[in-house]
Amino acid sequence: MKRVSITDIEHDSWAPGIPQHTTAGKIELGAIHGVLPFNGRRNPITPSSISHKVSFTYRTAANSWRLRVGFAESGAEYAAGLQALIATTIHDVEFQPVEITYLCPMTSRTRQHTIDIRLTFRSGLRRLLFVRNRHSLTKPQTEAEIATIRSAAQESHGHELHVVDADAFSRPRRDNLRRMYWYIIEEPDPVTDEIVLDTAQHLHTLWLISDLQKAIALPRGRVMKSCLRLIGRRQLQADPDAVICEHSRIWRPEP
Template sequence: MPGKKRTYVDHIEMVKDNDTWRHAPEKLPRMDPINLGDIHGVLPFDGVRNPSTRSNTSHKVFIPYRTPANDWTPKVGIAESAAEAAVAVQVLMSPESHDLHFQPLAVSFTDETGARRQYTHDILITFRSGHRRLVFVRNETSLVKPRTVRDIKAIIAATPKRAADDLIVVNANDYTRQRRENLFRMYHWMSVRDDEADDIVWDTARKLRTLYFMKDLFPHVPISQKRAFQACYRLVARGLIRANLDHVLWEHSKIGVAA
């Protein structure tokens, strides 16, 4: 006698593994860019395009930054990705930099299909020497594609010669998550000056023969561990102390005096 047909669905059959039904990240509805109001004592964002719309693939980063060109007055910068923000921060920590602009100009170019496209440059750097440099930041997966290489050449050709003296391409994959975090912290501590602590830690580091980890410095300096720790970040940012920025930079990090 045939068994009675089941009239219910077992709850196990109703459970679907995430990979079974969701083959790609959920597509979120597009949102308008974030427009900041006036901030007292802070210069506004002056890019030609506000890149702060919502994205499933990149982190939009708002950066308050200072440059000699603006007499060190704080200014709002908006980066389209965390890697782009890290590149900017690294430039801002260089004593050779004079000014920096996010989303500085847009150009129209014709791609290989004949279609007209618009591209907004990521960063424009002005050095103390007056040299101006555009920076193109893109992930490695995109950079190895022949089409991207051809697009970059078309963008360079479409960019007015007066806009910059040269353009460099930066591989975003070189800025790992930990490297980005270290750069952001270094930039923060660079804004908190403590010349006394920097001089003490630097002088001790040069003389200490048993320097291997950052913590080896702490018993030999006549300042608090907190000040010494912050000074190490600033000295790494200035290139006086070397460290692996792809690892967490803390008291157990291997460090050494730069040659």
């Protein structure tokens, strides 16, 4: 039998590259009983091997603390939302809330930009968040794009636009925020929080969270959850870029 070399095969009869497949498209989430639907302008949830898309439920005072579906285009965007959700000054958090039409400074063409997050403060102030990774934020074209979007934003969209460095949300910080949100919003325990905070303020040997667990006659897990709530509300402090556990250093905020 004659041996056939790869060079003898007609190049038109085989495909050396990765076959191209049609994309699966956006992932649509159906109605969930008892949960308010996603109310953003754009659904960013698509299959991706690069970015970390997140779908979740959350509560705000604006929704009478009812669960609502939220979509975030990245883990950092989700973390920025969680950070706002646990803040006592925030009334509402919206994901992908509005589209802003602007003239691209690079191509001189009209483009649409969907705002990542909109915060509504209890004072009535509405703040738009532009979340982007640090490398992108250093590029002149990104700076020009942000300036153009800020100029194109109308008062109906929001009162101000803030830029958020996505790289500031390390993986441990994201995990800490996720747990803080859950224990603050879904598992509140004001009685335990009062006990833990009072003990922390008077315990002279306070160094680790485990010191509080030893000093308080409550289950260690209950004290741990309380510490996360107090840290999330900034009544106690810890390193947010290290996973907070019973061995974490904890301290009282400066007066």
